Amino acid sequence: MTTPAPPAAPAETETPEPPHDPLRAALPHAAEVSIAADGIPTVRVPLERLLEAIERVRGELGHTRFVDLTAVDRLQREERFELVYLFYSLDQRTWLRLKTRTDAEAPSLTGSVPGANWYERELYDLFGIRFSGHPDLCRIMLPDDWRGHPLRRTEPLGSEPVDFTVTRGVYGTG
Amino acid sequence: MSEQPTAHDAGHGHDHDHGAEQRSGAPGFVLSKLEDWARESSLWPVTFGLACCAIEMMAMSASRFDVARFGSEVFRASPRQADLMIVAGRVAQKMGPVLREVYDQMPEPKWVIAMGDCASCTGVFNNYALIQGVDKIVPVDVYVPGCPPTPDALLDSILKLKQRVAANSRTLRHGLQTPPGPAIPRGAAAAQQPPGV
Amino acid sequence: MAQAELQTPSTSALTTDVEPPRELLTINMGPQHPSTHGVLRLELQLDGEVVVHCRPVIGYLHTGIEKTFEAKTYVQGVVLTDRMDYLNPLGNNLAYALAVEKLVACEIPERATVLRVLLAELTRIASHLMFIGSMALDLGASSPFLYCWREREKILDFFERISGVRMMTSFIRPGGLMRDVDAEALATIGHFVDAMPGYIDSYEELLTGNPIFKERTEGIGVLSADDALALGVSGPTLRAAGLNFDLRKTNPYCGYEAYDFAVPTGTVGDCFDRYLVRVAETRESVKICRQALDRMPGGSVRTTDRKVMPPPKEELAKSMEAVIHHFKLWTEGIRPPAGEAYVGVESPRGELGFYVVSDGSGRPIRVHERAPSFANLQALPKITEGGAVADVVACIATLDPIMGEVDR
Numbered sequence: 001m002t003t004p005a006p007p008a009a010p011a012e013t014e015t016p017e018p019p020h021d022p023l024r025a026a027l028p029h030a031a032e033v034s035i036a037a038d039g040i041p042t043v044r045v046p047l048e049r050l051l052e053a054i055e056r057v058r059g060e061l062g063h064t065r066f067v068d069l070t071a072v073d074r075l076q077r078e079e080r081f082e083l084v085y086l087f088y089s090l091d092q093r094t095w096l097r098l099k100t101r102t103d104a105e106a107p108s109l110t111g112s113v114p115g116a117n118w119y120e121r122e123l124y125d126l127f128g129i130r131f132s133g134h135p136d137l138c139r140i141m142l143p144d145d146w147r148g149h150p151l152r153r154t155e156p157l158g159s160e161p162v163d164f165t166v167t168r169g170v171y172g173t174g
Numbered sequence: 175m176s177e178q179p180t181a182h183d184a185g186h187g188h189d190h191d192h193g194a195e196q197r198s199g200a201p202g203f204v205l206s207k208l209e210d211w212a213r214e215s216s217l218w219p220v221t222f223g224l225a226c227c228a229i230e231m232m233a234m235s236a237s238r239f240d241v242a243r244f245g246s247e248v249f250r251a252s253p254r255q256a257d258l259m260i261v262a263g264r265v266a267q268k269m270g271p272v273l274r275e276v277y278d279q280m281p282e283p284k285w286v287i288a289m290g291d292c293a294s295c296t297g298v299f300n301n302y303a304l305i306q307g308v309d310k311i312v313p314v315d316v317y318v319p320g321c322p323p324t325p326d327a328l329l330d331s332i333l334k335l336k337q338r339v340a341a342n343s344r345t346l347r348h349g350l351q352t353p354p355g356p357a358i359p360r361g362a363a364a365a366q367q368p369p370g371v
Numbered sequence: 372m373a374q375a376e377l378q379t380p381s382t383s384a385l386t387t388d389v390e391p392p393r394e395l396l397t398i399n400m401g402p403q404h405p406s407t408h409g410v411l412r413l414e415l416q417l418d419g420e421v422v423v424h425c426r427p428v429i430g431y432l433h434t435g436i437e438k439t440f441e442a443k444t445y446v447q448g449v450v451l452t453d454r455m456d457y458l459n460p461l462g463n464n465l466a467y468a469l470a471v472e473k474l475v476a477c478e479i480p481e482r483a484t485v486l487r488v489l490l491a492e493l494t495r496i497a498s499h500l501m502f503i504g505s506m507a508l509d510l511g512a513s514s515p516f517l518y519c520w521r522e523r524e525k526i527l528d529f530f531e532r533i534s535g536v537r538m539m540t541s542f543i544r545p546g547g548l549m550r551d552v553d554a555e556a557l558a559t560i561g562h563f564v565d566a567m568p569g570y571i572d573s574y575e576e577l578l579t580g581n582p583i584f585k586e587r588t589e590g591i592g593v594l595s596a597d598d599a600l601a602l603g604v605s606g607p608t609l610r611a612a613g614l615n616f617d618l619r620k621t622n623p624y625c626g627y628e629a630y631d632f633a634v635p636t637g638t639v640g641d642c643f644d645r646y647l648v649r650v651a652e653t654r655e656s657v658k659i660c661r662q663a664l665d666r667m668p669g670g671s672v673r674t675t676d677r678k679v680m681p682p683p684k685e686e687l688a689k690s691m692e693a694v695i696h697h698f699k700l701w702t703e704g705i706r707p708p709a710g711e712a713y714v715g716v717e718s719p720r721g722e723l724g725f726y727v728v729s730d731g732s733g734r735p736i737r738v739h740e741r742a743p744s745f746a747n748l749q750a751l752p753k754i755t756e757g758g759a760v761a762d763v764v765a766c767i768a769t770l771d772p773i774m775g776e777v778d779r
Contacts, residue, residue: 038473038712066603067715070739072728084726086713086741093621095713115603118429118749126437141433141778142303143268150302150438153736157442158302158435221405225432225775226457226538228409229501233527236520251405266778269402269410269431276403298450303435322538 023096026060027053040086042097050100051107054085058112063087063096069109069119071127073153079103081129108133126151206344213257213283214339215245217332220256220276224263227290227322231262234325244332253279258335259312260328264292265305277312283343287331288314291321395423402431406509406764409774411748413763420759425752432778440738444704445471445545448738452725453539455740456776458501461494461530462718463740463776464543469624469714470725471545474707477676481668483547484625489663490543491625491716492656493560496567497526498719499653503574506646506768510587515577522563522570529560545705546680547673557664564660571653579647588642592754592766595640602753603746606721607652608770611637611644618717630659642762645769649719679705704733713741720744720771742776 023033023043030053032044045053057063068086079101087096100106108131109116120131121140128149131137139146148155223231234241235249250256253276265273277286286308291297293308294317305311315338318331401412410431416424436455440448452467453460465487472479504519527537533552534540542549578584594604596612609616617634619627635651637644673680681700682693709731715724721743728737747770754766 036712037476037708037710038470038714040713042711065600067722068713068724068726068739068741070726070737070741072737086724086726090616090621095715097713113603114601115746115749118745139430141268141430143430146267150435153441156302157300157438159300159442160306162300220403222403224410226454229457229538232505233520233524236524237517238521238524249405264432264434266410266431266433268433272402272431298454299434299436299439301435301439303433303438324537 022061026056029053036097040095040097042099044099044101047100047102047106050083050098051109053098054087054109055112057087057096057098061089061096062091063089063094065090066109066113066115067095069116069123071123071129071151073127073151074101075153081127083123083129085109102129104128105130105132107131108137110134125149128152210340210343213343214336217244217246217258217285217336217339218256219246219249219258219260220253220280221249221251222259222261222273222276224261224265224269225292227262227293230322230325231260231289231328234328239325239329241329241332244329244336246332253277254281256280257284258287259284260287260289261293261308261312261314262289264296264299265308265311266303267305270305270311273308274311285315285335285339286312287316287318287328287335289318289328289331290323291319293317294319297321393418400763402428406767408505408767408772411767411772411774411777413751415755415760415763417760420761422755422758422760422763425755425763427748427751429748429774429777432774434775434779436779437738437740440735442734444733445707445735446704448735449541449544450539452740453541454775455742455779456718456720456723456744456773457538458498458773459494459718459720459723460539460541461490461543462716462723464541465491465625466714466716466718466723467725467727467738468543468545469716470712470727471705471707472679473712473714474710474727474729475545475676475679475705477546477674477679479547479674480671481626482551482670483672483674485663485667486548486552486672487543487625488627488630489560489660489667492659492663493526493529495656495719496653496660497523499649499656500526502649502719502768502771503578503646503653506765507578507584509764509768510584512578512581512584515574518570518574518577522567525563526560529556529563532556532559546676547671551672557667560660561664564657564664567657568654571650571657575650579650585643587762587765588646588769590639591642591758591762592769593639593641594750594754598753599640599750602750604721604750605746606718606743607648608645608747608750609721610634611648612640613638618715618722622715624714624716630662632656632659642765642769645771649771652719706731706733715741718743720773720776721747723776740776740779742779744770744772744774744777748772748777 023041024030027043027045029049030043030045034042036042065088067088070084072082072084074080074082081102083100083102083106085098106129108120111133118140120134121137123129124131124137125139125141126149233239257280259277259280288294288308292299295307296304308314316331316335318327320327396417398415398417400415401407402410412428412431414426414428415422436451439451449464449467452463456463500519500523504516507515530540531537533556534542534549594608594612596614599609599612613636615634615636620634632655635648637648677696681697686693687697707729709729711728713724713726715722722741723743724741726739726741727735730736751766751770755763
């Protein structure tokens with residue numbers, strides 16, 4: 001496999017030719033391939049191709065090390081949550097970001113990557129995304145009887161109003 | 175030293191209901207003072223370090239600030255053996271019941287120091303995840319501001335608590351917020367200060 | 372059986388043909404516990420003294436920090452980062468600042484970069500000192516704790532000198548540093564850096580050759596490199612398993628490629644290796660600090676990009692543009708273009724990264740911290756199961772989790 005040269009140092013300089021080709025070759029179903037502001041190649045795949053794409057990323061493309069899994073609430077009517085997987089290649093020393101969109105369900109990665117276990121539980125807890133095939137999908141951060149998924153942007157921060165006693169004493173009530 | 179006006183004298187009748195001991199006569203007075211002195215000289219905290227404030231609490235117990243010279247020789251892991259709970263850190267929703275359970279297991283008399291902004295009022299984190307101030311679940315005697323408070327500030331709070339304990343250590347609280355204690359004398363101005371400020 | 376075994380009357384009542392049912396004992400360790408390094412709860416199932424099953428329960432320090440970020444501007448967010456991994460506050464600031472700087476694409480002057488390296492390495496030394504001290508205390512040695520904290524106090528004094536705060540300095544911000552560091556402070560910390568190798572020798576004298584310490588850590592809690600990678604483990608735990616992977620070498624940031632330092636690795640991946648790796652790392656960090664101090668250039672510590680850092684006060688009297696920039700920064704804050712950025716740095720616990728997503732407004736729509744302890748702690752069942760319950764404490768101590776970043 002040819003490796004066009006992304007610089008090993010973080011991409012502070014503009015690369016004239018982003019390494020799209022090996023990515024597009026390995027992930028033909030990718031809906032979108034780009035380079036983000038941090039210089040990390042970012043690929044978006046449809047949800048049904050997710051596990052297959054991850055297999056390719058960890059196999060052909062050599063990004064075996066699982067780094068991170070998180071979600072972004074895009075506040076869209078359909079396919080609201082954007083799942084963001086981050087992988088790293090120990091040989092090429094580069095990261096690769098894999099994204100997909102989902103409403104509420106996604107396949108679990110714990111079969112091939114045991115390290116994704118708690119990450120998926122966290123997303124279930126805070127976003128409400130269910131991961132099918134997860135061995136132990138339950139809340140991890142919040143109490144088991146908590147209702148709601150706080151990291152959704154439609155849920156409030158839950159702050160309490162702060163009363164300043166100083167102003168009350170100086171200016172009267174309120 | 176004249177006897178400081180105690181919380182009993184300030185008209186807080188409920189304290190009598192909670193079994194605060196009243197000793198009569200001169201021997202009773204001496205015994206009470208002995209009891210107060212013994213308790214304030216050996217406040218043993220229970221290990222309740224939660225977050226960043228715990229690190230400064232550890233610094234307080236290390237050699238530079240050395241809380242052992244003030245009587246807190248050991249931090250007891252078992253609440254049954256401790257009489258002071260320094261809530262050092264933010265109290266999450268999951269941790270609240272645990273905090274209350276540990277507090278309940280401490281034998282009377284016991285005191286609580288809310289160390290840091292998070293324990294006092296959640297400080298920076300005014301959100302869904304934290305209990306907004308530990309005084310919502312346990313009665314607090316001293317609040318220490320800071321994020322985190324320096325070990326000096328925490329030592330100061332322990333010294334203030336010791337003054338309060340030395341004045342009257344027999345008030346049992348059983349879940350009530352501590353009533354205003356006797357005035358903490360601040361040098362020459364002590365005589366002019368009204369009590370209970 | 373016809374030929375009965377010779378049994379003395381006293382034992383005949385004790386021996387039976389039927390195997391007694393094996394019962395596993397479930398005990399709970401934490402969240403309030405002196406040796407769980409914070410509010411970590413473990414559900415342990417024991418078969419006698421052997422840990423059959425270990426299930427960590429986290430969330431007792433969940434602070435909703437990631438949600439709070441969405442309500443704050445980018446600079447206000449720096450304050451929150453300090454409190455995530457609270458033993459590495461400047462490192463958290465650095466990772467977050469680098470991520471935001473990727474979004475806004477601004478240039479950081481060299482003095483700020485070198486100072487960032489100095490501060491990050493001093494924080495690493497402070498964190499590892501805490502590790503050595505608390506690990507020794509967990510295993511029953513109380514003197515190293517006091518020795519390590521004596522040195523930690525010197526580092527915290529330096530932080531207090533430059534920023535006014537001992538721990539949560541919020542000193543490294545998007546666009547540079549909060550303010551400059553004066554030469555006298557640098558000289559003082561220079562003396563400390565020079566004396567530090569001697570101090571590390573004294574800790575090693577107490578612990579590394581100590582037969583009790585070695586018996587309690589050698590061969591305990593072995594984690595192989597393959598298992599570590601599968602679980603997402605990084606940092607000294609991964610290096611102790613034998614894999615030479617340090618982000619400061621593989622993906623250098625802040626000019627780390629110009630510094631001369633080694634990356635210590637272990638061989639077996641047991642608790643003793645994890646301890647040795649961190650002690651060796653402390654020595655390497657001291658070297659980096661010395662190099663940073665030697666090459667400290669002059670100049671400003673803030674970017675000249677006025678959309679990120681405010682103009683100096685003197686300019687406000689002379690330039691209308693400066694006033695407008697100042698006004699915009701104080702009312703709207705930094706407004707990076709819509710996009711996302713992830714920057715991974717090497718924290719004392721492993722790969723620490725901040726994933727910041729912007730929609731072009733003054734507040735991020737998502738900030739996620741890739742916390743190294745969150746992944747590292749998933750390895751705890753792996754290293755404790757099959758071992759004795761008395762070794763669980765050593766295993767937790769050498770994984771060095773910080774619950775603030777695990778639960779966020």
